[in-house]
Amino acid sequence: MIHLYNVTKIYPNGVQALRDISVKISKGEFVFLVGPSGAGKSTFIRLIFREELPTRGQILIGGRSIIRLKRSEIPILRRNIGVVFQDFRLLEDRTVFENVAFALEVLEYPRTEIRKRVMVALDMVGLGLKAKMFPHQLSGGEQQRVAIARAIVKNPRILVADEPTGNLDPMTSREIMDLLAEINKKGTTVIVATHDREIVDAFQKRVIALSQGRLVRDDVKGAYAL
Ligand SMILES: Nc1ncnc2c1ncn2[C@@H]1O[C@H](COP(=O)(O)OP(=O)(O)O)[C@@H](O)[C@H]1O
Numbered sequence: 001m002i003h004l005y006n007v008t009k010i011y012p013n014g015v016q017a018l019r020d021i022s023v024k025i026s027k028g029e030f031v032f033l034v035g036p037s038g039a040g041k042s043t044f045i046r047l048i049f050r051e052e053l054p055t056r057g058q059i060l061i062g063g064r065s066i067i068r069l070k071r072s073e074i075p076i077l078r079r080n081i082g083v084v085f086q087d088f089r090l091l092e093d094r095t096v097f098e099n100v101a102f103a104l105e106v107l108e109y110p111r112t113e114i115r116k117r118v119m120v121a122l123d124m125v126g127l128g129l130k131a132k133m134f135p136h137q138l139s140g141g142e143q144q145r146v147a148i149a150r151a152i153v154k155n156p157r158i159l160v161a162d163e164p165t166g167n168l169d170p171m172t173s174r175e176i177m178d179l180l181a182e183i184n185k186k187g188t189t190v191i192v193a194t195h196d197r198e199i200v201d202a203f204q205k206r207v208i209a210l211s212q213g214r215l216v217r218d219d220v221k222g223a224y225a226l
C-alpha cells in the first residue's frame with residue numbers, strides 16, 4: 001500500500017532529514033515510527049500526505065507515484081489519508097460537530113450525508129454527546145478524539161498520526177492509542193510517529209526506528225529499544 005524507495009529528504013537549509021529510506025507498509029498494518037527528536041519522524045509523515053516532496057527517491061501509495069501527481073490529483077490523495085497532529089489543530093470558534101463536518105464540507109458532500117457521517121465518527125471516538133461543545137470546553141484527550149474523528153470521517157484508507165499523545169498524560173495516551181488500534185482493526189492502515197516508549201512496548205506492533213534520518217531497525221513485533 002505504501003512504498004518508499006531510496007527516499008532522501010534534504011531541506012533547503014541543507015539538513016538531511018531522511019537518508020536513503022526504503023520501506024514497505026502493507027494494507028491494514030499498524031506501524032510505530034520511533035526515534036529521538038530530530039530523527040526524521042515528522043518528515044516521514046509529511047512525505048506520505050505530500051506536505052513535502054522527497055529530494056530523491058520514489059513514493060508509491062496504492063501503486064501510484066505520489067510525487068508525480070498533478071495539482072488537481074492531490075485532493076484525491078488527501079481524501080484517502082487522515083492526519084492527526086500532536087497539537088490537535090482544531091478550529092476554536094467551531095463546535096465539535098462543525099470541526100469534524102468541515103473535513104467533508106471542503107469535499108462538497110451533501111448536508112444530510114455530512115450529518116450522518118459526522119455522528120458516526122463522533123460515536124466511534126466516544127464523543128457523540130459532546131457534538132455541540134467547543135474545543136476549549138474539552139480535555140486534551142477529548143480534543144484529540146475530535147481530531148481523530150475529523151481524520152476518519154472521510155473513511156480514509158490510511159491514517160497517519162504525528163506524536164498524537166505528545167501533549168497527553170499516560171492514561172489518556174493509552175486510551176487514544178487504543179482508539180487508533182480499534183480504527184486499525186476496522187481495516188485502516190495506521191502509522192504513528194511517537195517517542196512514547198511505554199506505549200510502543202505495550203502494543204507489540206511493527207516498529208520502524210529512525211536515527212539521524214536513517215532507518216536503523218524494522219521489527220515485526222517490536223519494542224521501543226532493543
Ligand atoms: N521545514 C524544515 N526545514 C528545515 N529543516 C527541517 C524542517 N523540518 C525538519 N527539519 C530538520 O530535519 C530533521 C528531522 O526533523 P523531523 O522530521 O522533524 O524529526 P522528528 O519528527 O523525528 O523530531 C531535524 O534536524 C530538523 O531540524
Ligand SMILES: [Mg+2]
Pocket residue numbers: 041042043162163
Ligand atoms: Mg516530529
